[in-house]
Structure formats: C-alpha cells, structure tokens
Amino acid sequence: MILLSHPTGNQNSRAVLEAFAQEQLLHKFHTSLAVFEGDMLGKLAQQKGFASLQRRQFDNSLKGYIKSYPQLELLQRIVTNLNLSWLLPHEGASYSMYDTAQYIDQKIAKRITKINTKQVRAVYAYEDMAQRAFEHAKAKQMTCFYDLPIAYWRAYRHLLEEEKNKQADWGMTLTGFQNSEQKIAQKDKELELADHIFVASQFTANSLTYFPKPLSAQVHIVPYGFPQVSEAAKARVYDFHKTKRPLRLLFVGGLSQRKGLSYLFEAVEHFGDKVELTVVGRKISEDCQPLNTALKRHTWIPTLPHEQVLALMQENDVFLFPSLFEGFGLVITEAMSQGTPVIATERTAAPDIITDGKDGYLVKAASSADLIEKMEAILRHPERLEELGKEAMKTAAARPWTMYGKELSEVIKQILAK
Numbered sequence: 001m002i003l004l005s006h007p008t009g010n011q012n013s014r015a016v017l018e019a020f021a022q023e024q025l026l027h028k029f030h031t032s033l034a035v036f037e038g039d040m041l042g043k044l045a046q047q048k049g050f051a052s053l054q055r056r057q058f059d060n061s062l063k064g065y066i067k068s069y070p071q072l073e074l075l076q077r078i079v080t081n082l083n084l085s086w087l088l089p090h091e092g093a094s095y096s097m098y099d100t101a102q103y104i105d106q107k108i109a110k111r112i113t114k115i116n117t118k119q120v121r122a123v124y125a126y127e128d129m130a131q132r133a134f135e136h137a138k139a140k141q142m143t144c145f146y147d148l149p150i151a152y153w154r155a156y157r158h159l160l161e162e163e164k165n166k167q168a169d170w171g172m173t174l175t176g177f178q179n180s181e182q183k184i185a186q187k188d189k190e191l192e193l194a195d196h197i198f199v200a201s202q203f204t205a206n207s208l209t210y211f212p213k214p215l216s217a218q219v220h221i222v223p224y225g226f227p228q229v230s231e232a233a234k235a236r237v238y239d240f241h242k243t244k245r246p247l248r249l250l251f252v253g254g255l256s257q258r259k260g261l262s263y264l265f266e267a268v269e270h271f272g273d274k275v276e277l278t279v280v281g282r283k284i285s286e287d288c289q290p291l292n293t294a295l296k297r298h299t300w301i302p303t304l305p306h307e308q309v310l311a312l313m314q315e316n317d318v319f320l321f322p323s324l325f326e327g328f329g330l331v332i333t334e335a336m337s338q339g340t341p342v343i344a345t346e347r348t349a350a351p352d353i354i355t356d357g358k359d360g361y362l363v364k365a366a367s368s369a370d371l372i373e374k375m376e377a378i379l380r381h382p383e384r385l386e387e388l389g390k391e392a393m394k395t396a397a398a399r400p401w402t403m404y405g406k407e408l409s410e411v412i413k414q415i416l417a418k
Helices: 011-022 040-044 051-056 060-065 071-081 097-112 131-139 153-166 168-173 181-193 202-210 261-270 289-297 306-315 330-337 368-380 384-397 401-417
Strands: 002-005 026-031 066-068 122-126 143-147 196-199 218-221 247-252 275-280 299-301 318-321 342-345 360-363
Touching (some): 011 026, 011 060, 011 122, 011 401, 026 060, 026 097, 040 051, 071 097, 097 122, 097 131, 122 131, 122 401, 131 143, 131 181, 143 401, 153 168, 153 202, 168 261, 168 289, 196 202, 196 401, 202 218, 247 261, 247 306, 247 330, 247 368, 261 275, 261 289, 261 368, 275 306, 318 330, 318 368, 330 342, 330 384, 342 368, 360 368
Parallel strands (some): 002 122, 122 143, 143 196, 247 275, 247 318, 275 299, 318 342, 342 360
16 A cells, blocks of 8 residues: 655645556645635635635545545635735745645654554655655665656756846846755655656656766656546537637746746737737746736736636637746646647647647647647637647547546556556
C-alpha cells in the first residue's frame, strides 16, 4: 500500500487518491484541509466568507483514508477573513501553502518511522513536500514516487532568463527567479531521492535534462484527464461565422509573463476591432506598467468561481494559452471540454493532447507572429470553429480524469510487482 500526500487535494491529486482507493493501493492520504459533509468544517464552509472551503470537500466514503493537518491554513483563512492580517508572522513563517506543505512533510516523516513496511511499501509525494518523507522512507527501504506538476526550476531559469532581459518591463512578474536557495536546493534533493518521477507532459519530462547530473529515477509521462463534457457544452451554438460581431478570445491564468502575456496582447492588438479579448486572472504584480495598460484596453475579470469560468469558456470562440513555461496547463483541458478551440504553445501539455489543426492549434512560444497566423486562419475560415470545437469535445470525452488515475495506478502496480 501507498502513503499519499498533497497540500490542497487539487484535481490531479484527487484523481490519484480515488484511483489508489479503488485499486486498493491507498494506505492514507495526508493533506491540509479536508472537508466532509456534516462535519465542523463542512458547516463552516456554508458560512459567509468561507465558501472557498467547499473546494476542499471530499466524498464521505474517503473519510477513513484521509489525515488532515488544518492548523496553519485555517489560521491564515480566519485572520484574513477578519482583516487581521497584521497578526500573521512575517517572512519565514507566513503560513503560506509552502509552509503548510513543509509542515505536512515533517508530520509524515515522523509517521514513517512507525510504519510497518510489510503493509506500506511506498510513498507518493508532490514537489516541495517530499524531502523529509523520502529520507525516512529510504531508511526503511520504501519506494519513493515523486510527482512533478510543473517543469523543473533550472529549465525555468534557462528558458526565461533571456525573456526577463528582452521584456524588462515584465520582469517583476517572473516570480520563479525569487525562490530562495534553500527552496531550490530542496527541489533538487527531492529529485535525487526519488525512485520514480511522474510528470503530466513531455515538456516537463524534457525539462529534467537540465538537472546537473544523471537522475537515477525513471521518468513516467501520464497526461492529466479532462473535465466531463457537459450537456450545455454539447448543445452550444457556433454562430460566429453567421454574424458580424468580433471574434471572442479568452485567456485564463495568473497574469505573469510566464504565461506569454506580452505576446498575447501584441497579437490581439494586431486585429483591432475584429476581436474582443477577455482576461481572467489575478495580477502577480501591481507595478507592471505594460500589463496595467493592456488590461485597460480589454475586459479584465480578476477572479471567478470555477463553474463560472467554464461557462465563460462556452461563451467565447477561442481560448488563447501562449505560456512560456508550464507543467501542463489544466485550463487547456477545461476549455476543450467546453467545446472551445485552444491555441497553445509547445511549452505546455498541448502537444500531448492537441492534434494541430484538428481539435486546436499549436504555436511556438514567445511568438506573437505564430498567434497572429493561427487567428488569421480562423478569421479566414470561421466556419471551422464548430468543427474544431466538436473535435475538442471528442478529445476531452475520450480521456476523463478516471483514465488518468487508472493509468498512473497501473504503472505503479507494475513497479511494485517487480
């Protein structure tokens, strides 16, 4: 059996959790907040100001598998909701999600010292919360499975250093350069300790070639799944080619140059009033002047509930995702599941899941010219949007989240069987 951990229980880790439970591989799942219907946190999630806790709700059938450590995150949420943020400690103990991940890692490490290895044979942990657990697991000859959800940090610095210099006005949004030496040393240590590394895209796998020495771990690529294609998405009407309205474009994500925003805005401005752009996402920095200027020219929504994001995807004709560095890009799968064709770069999971020209388009990173070319093709043949959108939904329907969990479980069962 396997000890599994993730700080937030996001969509991909939930798919692993559910698959491990179904395949009888799961010992325990360790996380920060775990909300169940009818319990104290479940009732708190119904109160004003705490609705976001509903994102941490798990099915009651999993309750016996889950061990939660809610202290740090609950304190941060309560203090923030009461406008008492000044009570929080400063740097080094900010109760960030990274701090929570470190806390859980420490707790798991202590538990591993008491584990019966005849029953629990492996640990499956995610980036930034694996080092201590892996060190203790190695001492007990347990297998260490490591999940790397975003591409390797040295690749980030190599690929985006030139970008930082070329687009100096956007530099403050490239926060990956701000990680402490301690944090990046921990990332390297986790990779060294891992026996097997799981990634969700070829781009993330390729990024590991920047590791300074040969990795002993085997790398496995298992792409994430797609959200369920809703009846509303299936029934959507593609009417752009029958109207004189502008082409509706959508971007969803953190407002950073890591997402290729300067190239997105440059490409969109090329078309003037032939297109309309909606941007959904929070600013990484309030001081990025070109970003602030661009947002004034387009529709900007700082945040939306997830269900409203999916609905907005259905209302738009094309989803743009010109990211310069991405481990996967879940918004790609979300847009495709809503029947919205995606234009995305090769530095995402797009090459793993999109067939160029069939259910979306692939473009080169850091190229507004490529974005313009693809959008011009759509404007010349707007009737193709319906075909592209329906093919995107077929791709999504063929790979639900359960398939991701099942494929990953099968790989792990084969490893443990050896």
